[in-house]
Amino acid sequence: MTREQVLSLIREHLADELELEDPSAITEDTHFREDLSADSLDLYTLVQELEDQYGVKMSDEEAARIHTVRQAIDFVLAHEPSGT
Numbered sequence: 603m604t605r606e607q608v609l610s611l612i613r614e615h616l617a618d619e620l621e622l623e624d625p626s627a628i629t630e631d632t633h634f635r636e637d638l639s640a641d642s643l644d645l646y647t648l649v650q651e652l653e654d655q656y657g658v659k660m661s662d663e664e665a666a667r668i669h670t671v672r673q674a675i676d677f678v679l680a681h682e683p684s685g686t
Contacts, residue, residue, distance in 0.1 A: 603656065603682060605630075608675045615651045619644055630672035648674070657683045 609630065617625035620638055634640040634648075649665050652658060652674065658681040660668075668674050 603679070605675055605679065608652075608656070608678050609671065611651070611655055612648065612671055612674060615648055616640070616644075619647055628671060630670070630675065632671045633669055634671075635669070652678055 609628075613625040613628045616622065616628055616638060620640060622628070622638070628638070632638065634645055638644075640648075645665065645668075649660050653660060656678050658678050660677065660681075664677065668677060
């Protein structure tokens with residue numbers, strides 16, 4: 603998988619979850635809480651989506667350290683199961 607594929611999934615998920623009109627405004631530098639006003643439930647559902655879509659496993663502690671889209675993409679790419 604590529605960075606762009608993961609970014610696209612995150613954009614689609616957040617646009618739907620947060621009812622954003624312009625998903626393309628979400629960049630790798632976007633902060634979930636500061637820029638999108640995402641709450642804990644929004645972030646939890648994003649983690650679930652990433653786990654389901656890419657087969658990565660993220661602990662609560664790991665999820666708590668992810669504050670930006672870039673960090674989420676980096677985590678997925680670093681922890682993707684082999685063979686995907």
